[in-house]
């Protein structure tokens with residue numbers, strides 16, 4: 779028994795199943811790709827209370843993230859910067875002292891605004907991350 783009209787043409791069972799399968803497959807693909815995008819962003823919330831090393835301007839803290847260790851520095855009262863904590867020369871762990879982001883291994887220095895190399899031997903900038911101040915915390919967007 780077929781109930782076909784000019785607006786809804788009849789299709790066979792096999793054609794219907796193929797089309798339904800394509801729609802279901804496309805839906806699954808769309809959902810899984812949006813989840814992959816969402817999971818690629820980590821919002822890392824770091825407290826900056828009075829007992830934190832970020833409590834005062836000039837302070838810094840190394841934290842673990844999905845992208846590895848990050849160094850967060852407090853540049854001003856309401857301004858932070860975040861970078862990969864590893865030197866691009868030979869992966870020395872960076873330090874923030876005297877308003878400089880420096881590597882203790884061989885002396886490379888990096889710009890605290892952009893992560894570009896200020897002084898070698900490193901030649902490649904360190905990766906910078908967006909750091910937004912919040913109420914009692916700083917949130918770093920890790921991609």
Ligand code: FES
Pocket residue numbers: 865866867868869870881882883884885886898899900
């Ligand atoms: S590892 Fe940092 S300067 Fe060499």
